[in-house]
Amino acid sequence: MTARESATGAIYDLGYRNYDGPRLGRRAAVTTLYWQSLRAAFGWGRSGKAKIVPWGLSAFAVAPAAVAAAIAALVPLEGASPFNYDNYLFGLTAVLSLFVAAQAPELVSGDQRHRVLSLYFSHALLRVDYALAKLGAMITAVFIVCFAPMVVLFLGAVLAAQDVGAALGDQAENLPQVLFAPLIYAAPISALGLAIAAWTPRRAYATGAIIAVFIVTAAVAGILEQATSGRLADWAQLVNPFVAADGARDLLVGGPNPDAAVGRTGLPLWIFGLETLLIAVAGTAAAMWRYRRVAA
Amino acid sequence: MPLIETRALTKRYGEHVLALDGLTFEVEPGIIGLVGANGAGKSTFLKILLGLLDPTSGSALVMGLDVTRQGPEIRQFVGYLPEHDCLPPDVSATEFVSHMGRMSGLPAAAARERTAEVLRHVGLYEERYRPIGGYSTGMKQRVKLAQALVHDPKLLLLDEPTNGLDPAGRDEMLDLVKRTGTEFGIATVVASHLLGEIERVCSFLLAIDNGKLLRAAPIASFTERTGMLGVEVDDGADALAGRLTAAGIEARVEGRSVLVDCPDERPYDVVRDAIDELGLGLVRLEHRRNRLEDLFRDQPEVAQP
Numbered sequence: 001m002t003a004r005e006s007a008t009g010a011i012y013d014l015g016y017r018n019y020d021g022p023r024l025g026r027r028a029a030v031t032t033l034y035w036q037s038l039r040a041a042f043g044w045g046r047s048g049k050a051k052i053v054p055w056g057l058s059a060f061a062v063a064p065a066a067v068a069a070a071i072a073a074l075v076p077l078e079g080a081s082p083f084n085y086d087n088y089l090f091g092l093t094a095v096l097s098l099f100v101a102a103q104a105p106e107l108v109s110g111d112q113r114h115r116v117l118s119l120y121f122s123h124a125l126l127r128v129d130y131a132l133a134k135l136g137a138m139i140t141a142v143f144i145v146c147f148a149p150m151v152v153l154f155l156g157a158v159l160a161a162q163d164v165g166a167a168l169g170d171q172a173e174n175l176p177q178v179l180f181a182p183l184i185y186a187a188p189i190s191a192l193g194l195a196i197a198a199w200t201p202r203r204a205y206a207t208g209a210i211i212a213v214f215i216v217t218a219a220v221a222g223i224l225e226q227a228t229s230g231r232l233a234d235w236a237q238l239v240n241p242f243v244a245a246d247g248a249r250d251l252l253v254g255g256p257n258p259d260a261a262v263g264r265t266g267l268p269l270w271i272f273g274l275e276t277l278l279i280a281v282a283g284t285a286a287a288m289w290r291y292r293r294v295a296a
Numbered sequence: 297m298p299l300i301e302t303r304a305l306t307k308r309y310g311e312h313v314l315a316l317d318g319l320t321f322e323v324e325p326g327i328i329g330l331v332g333a334n335g336a337g338k339s340t341f342l343k344i345l346l347g348l349l350d351p352t353s354g355s356a357l358v359m360g361l362d363v364t365r366q367g368p369e370i371r372q373f374v375g376y377l378p379e380h381d382c383l384p385p386d387v388s389a390t391e392f393v394s395h396m397g398r399m400s401g402l403p404a405a406a407a408r409e410r411t412a413e414v415l416r417h418v419g420l421y422e423e424r425y426r427p428i429g430g431y432s433t434g435m436k437q438r439v440k441l442a443q444a445l446v447h448d449p450k451l452l453l454l455d456e457p458t459n460g461l462d463p464a465g466r467d468e469m470l471d472l473v474k475r476t477g478t479e480f481g482i483a484t485v486v487a488s489h490l491l492g493e494i495e496r497v498c499s500f501l502l503a504i505d506n507g508k509l510l511r512a513a514p515i516a517s518f519t520e521r522t523g524m525l526g527v528e529v530d531d532g533a534d535a536l537a538g539r540l541t542a543a544g545i546e547a548r549v550e551g552r553s554v555l556v557d558c559p560d561e562r563p564y565d566v567v568r569d570a571i572d573e574l575g576l577g578l579v580r581l582e583h584r585r586n587r588l589e590d591l592f593r594d595q596p597e598v599a600q601p
Contacts, residue, residue, distance in 0.1 A: 016417040016480055019410060019448035023401040026368045032398040046386065115382045119443065122346045122376040123399040124368045296348050 029125040030133045037137030041103045042144075050106070057099045058145050061092055065149035069156025085153060085177045086257050089146055089185050090246045096185065097214035099145055100138070100193035105206035107134050108194065112201035118296040131198070131291040135284060138190040139183075146182030154178050181249045188241055188276050189214075191283025198290045217241060221261075234265035238272070241279055247272020297360045298322040299451065299483050300345065304354035307340050307507075315340040317507040318354065325483035327474065329498030329515065331491060337507040338487040339379055342453045345485075346376055359450060372401055375444030379455040379487075382440065385429025389420055389439045392428060393446050400447035410446050418442045418472060434465040441472065445482075452476065452484040458493060466493070473497050524584040525556040527567055530577035539570040555584065 042058075043051035065088065068081040083091070111117050120130055154171060161167030196213060197206040217240045224236030237243045240261075247262040251273045256263035262272060300323050307316040315337045332338050343349040345358055347367030356363045361370045383392065390411055397407030415424050418438040423431070428439060437457065444452055457473060458466040474497040477484040488494050494501065494515075501518060503510040511518075529536060529552065537554045540547040543566050546557035556563050571578055 016413060016445075016476070017448075018480065019402070019406065021406050022403060023372055023447070024403065025372060025401045028401050028403075029399045032395070036395060045391070050386075110384055110386075114384050115378070115380055116384050118348065118378050118380075119376070119382050119396060120399065121348050122371055122374070122378075123396070124372040124401050125399070126368065 023124075026124050026126070026129065029123055030129045033120070033125070033130065033133040034137050034140075037107050037134050038140050040107060041137055041141035053102045054099065054141075057095050057102070058148065061095050061099075061145050062149045062152055064088075064091075065152040065156065069152055069160065072156055073160045081156075083153065085150065085174055085181065086250075086253070087260065088149060088153060089181055089249065090242060090260065092146065092149075093214075093218065093242045096142065096145065096189060096242075097211060100142060100189055101207045101210035101214070103141060104138055104190070104193040104197040104210060105203040107138060108197050109201055109203040109206050112294065113203070115296075117294065121296045127291045128288045131288045132284075134198075135191060135194050135287055138194045139186045142186035142190045143182045146185050147179075150178045150182060177249075177253050180252055184248045184252060184276060185242075185245045188245055188279035188283065191280045191287070192241060193283075195283040195286035195290070198287045198294075214241070234267055237261055237265045238267075238275055241276075244272050244275040244279060248276035298357075299325045299328075299359065300485075301357040302354065303356075305341075305344065305351055305356050306353045307337070307344060307349065308352045315507050316344070316351070316504075319504070319507075319509050320354075321502065321509055321512040323500060323502065323512065325481075326499045327477040327484045327486065327497055328500045328502060329494035330485055330487040330502045330504070331494050332487075332489065332504040334489055336489075336504050338489075338504065339455055340507075341504070342376070342455055342485065342487060345453060346371060346374060372447075373450040375447065375449035375452045375482075377440045377444045377452075377454045377457055379459060381436070383428045383436055386427055388427055389415060389424040389431075389435075389442070393439065393443045396443040397446040402447055407446070410448070411442075414442045414445045415439075417445070417476075419468070433460045434462070434468075437461060437465070437469060438472075441469070441476075445476065449482060452482050454484065454486045456488055457486060458488070458490070470497050523558055525558045525563065525567070526550075526553050526580065526582045526584045527556060527571075527578070528553040528580040529571065530579060532574055532576045535574055536567075536570055536576060539574065540566060543570070552579075 039045050040050075042054045065083055068083050072081055089096075111120065117130075121127055125133075154174065157171050158164060158167045161170075192213070193210045196209050200206050200209070221237050221240040221243060224239070225233045228236065243261050246260065247256070247267075247269055250256040250262055251269040256269060258264070262269075300321075302319045302321055305316055305319040306314070308314055319341070330338050330341065340349060344351050344356055345363055347363050347370065350364055358370045359373065363370060387395075393415060394407045394411040397410055398404060402410065415421075418441050420435060420438050420442065423435065428436065431439065437459070441454075441457065444454070454473060458469050461469055470493055473484065473486060476482055477497070486494065486498060498515055500513070501515045502512050527536065531552070533549045533552055533554050537547045537549045540554065540556060540563070545563050545566055547554050549555075556567060558564070567581075
C-alpha cells in the first residue's frame with residue numbers, strides 16, 4: 001500500500017457497514033414520497049421563504065371564518081355572519097387557485113428540472129407510483145386549506161351558542177359537509193393543477209399556466225353568462241371547475257343554493273357531480289401518462 | 297447465479313439509432329468496467345438494468361430478476377449514480393441522502409443512521425448540513441455516491457463517477473469506488489470512457505462500441521504480454537526492419553519503433569547486431585503488452601474491410 005492510499009484510508013475508514021435490517025419496499029417508498037411532498041406543500045423542513053406563500057394563503061383561507069366566529073362570539077346576533085358552510089369554499093376560489101398554482105409546481109417542477117426524477121425512478125417504486133404519491137399529497141394539502149376554515153365555522157357555531165351541548169347536536173348534521181366538501185373541492189382542482197405542473201420542468205411556466213387556466217375558465221364562464229342567455233349561459237358555467245365542484249358539493253348536501261352560481265343555472269346537480277369526477281379522473285390520468293413517458 | 301445476464305439485448309431509439317445491438321454476456325460479481333466512447337451505449341445499458349428504459353428486444357437479468365417485470369425488486373438492491381446532475385439545490389446532503397434511503401425502503405431510524413455513516417464514508421463532514429446548491433462539483437459527486445450507497449446495495453451502477461472532477465478529485469473518487477467494491481463486497485459496474493480509470497479499479501471489463509459488445513473478459517487478459525519486442529530507435533526504423541526481415545525474423549514498423557516477433561531468444565542477438573551494424577541509437581527495448589486502447593484502435597479496421 002502506498003503512502004497516499006493509507007492516507008485516504010485513514011480519512012475514510014470510519015463508517016461503512018453492511019445493512020441487514022428490513023427493507024420495506026415499494027409501499028414504504030410511496031408513503032415516504034407522499035409525506036415528504038405533503039410537508040413540502042407547506043414548506044415544512046424548507047427555508048422560511050418557502051413557507052411564506054402556503055402559510056400566507058392558508059391564513060387568508062381561515063381568516064374570514066375566524067373573524068366571523070370571533071364577532072359572533074362577542075356580539076351574539078342571529079344570522080349575522082355572511083359566511084356559512086354552503087358559500088365559504090366557493091368564496092375561496094382565488095385563494096385556492098393561487099395555492100394550487102404556487103404549490104403544485106413546488107411539488108413536481110424541481111424534480112424534473114434538477115433531474116431528481118432519474119433517482120426516484122431508480123428506486124423501489126414505479127413511475128405511476130410517483131405520480132399518485134405527488135397527487136395524493138397535493139389533494140391532501142388543498143383539503144387541509146379547505147378543511148381548516150370549515151372546522152373554524154363549526155367550532156364558532158358551537159362555542160358561540162348559549163347551550164354548547166344543544167348546539168353540538170344542531171350542528172352534527174353539518175359534519176358530513178365539514179368533512180367531505182373540502183375533499184370535493186380538493187380532488188378536481190389538485191388533479192387539474194398537478195397535471196398542468198407535471199408538463200414542464202419550469203416552475204414559473206407551471207404557475208402561470210395554472211393561474212391562466214383557473215382565471216380563464218372563471219372569466220369565460222362569467223362572460224358567457226353575461227353575453228348569452230337561456231340554456232347556453234347556464235351550461236357555460238360548467239367551464240369553471242370551481243362551479244363544478246360547488247355543484248358536486250350541493251349534491252352532497254341535497255340541494256342547491258338558488259342565489260349561488262350553481263343554483264342560478266338551474267341544471268340538475270348530477271351534471272356537476274359527474275363533471276367534478278371527470279376532472280379529477282382526467283387530471284390523474286394525464287399526470288400518470290406524463291410520468292410514464294417523461295425522460296429520466 | 298451471474299450478477300448480470302443479457303440475451304440479445306437491443307435498444308433502438310426511433311428508426312435510425314441503434315443504441316444497443318444484440319448484447320449477450322454474463323458477468324460475475326466484482327468491479328466491472330463498462331468502457332466505450334461517448335455514445336457507445338453505456339448509459340443506455342445502465343438505464344435498462346435499472347428499468348428506467350425498456351429494451352426494444354432481448355432480455356436482461358440482474359441477480360436473476362427480469363429488468364422489465366421485476367423493476368422495483370431489483371431497484372431495492374441497486375444503487376445508481378447518474379452521469380448528469382440529479383440533486384435538488386435547496387435541501388442539505390443529510391436530508392436528501394436520508395430521504396433517498398427511505399425511498400429505498402429503509403425504516404426512518406435506519407435511514408438516518410446510515411446517512412451519517414455513508415456521508416462520512418464518502419468524506420462529507422460539516423458541510424453536509426448546508427444546502428446542496430452551494431456545493432462544489434466534487435462534493436456533489438460524493439453526495440451522488442452517498443445516495444447510491446445509503447441502502448447498502450448489492451449492486452452499484454456508476455455512470456462516469458469522475459465526471460467534472462479535477463485530477464485530485466478523480467483519484468479520490470476512484471479510491472472510494474475501489475474501496476467500496478473490494479472491502480465491502482458490493483458488486484459495482486463503472487461506466488467510463490477513460491480506460492486509465494477502468495484499469496485502475498476494475499477486475500473485469502465489458503467493452504462496447506456502437507452498441508456492440510467488443511469483449512467481456514477479466515482485465516488481466518487484456519494486458520498480458522504479447523510475445524512482441526518493441527525496439528525504439530532514433531531513426532532508421534525502416535532500415536532495421538528490412539535487415540531483420542532479411543534475417544528471417546518477422547518485423548514491422550510502427551512509428552519510430554520496430555515490432556519484432558519473439559517466439560524464442562534468437563531475435564535478441566539479431567536485433568543487437570543489426571542496430572550495431574547500422575549505427576543506430578537505441579532508445580528503448582521492451583516487451584510489448586496489450587493495451588486496452590488496442591481494443592478500440594483495431595476495431596474500425598476489422599469493421600471496415
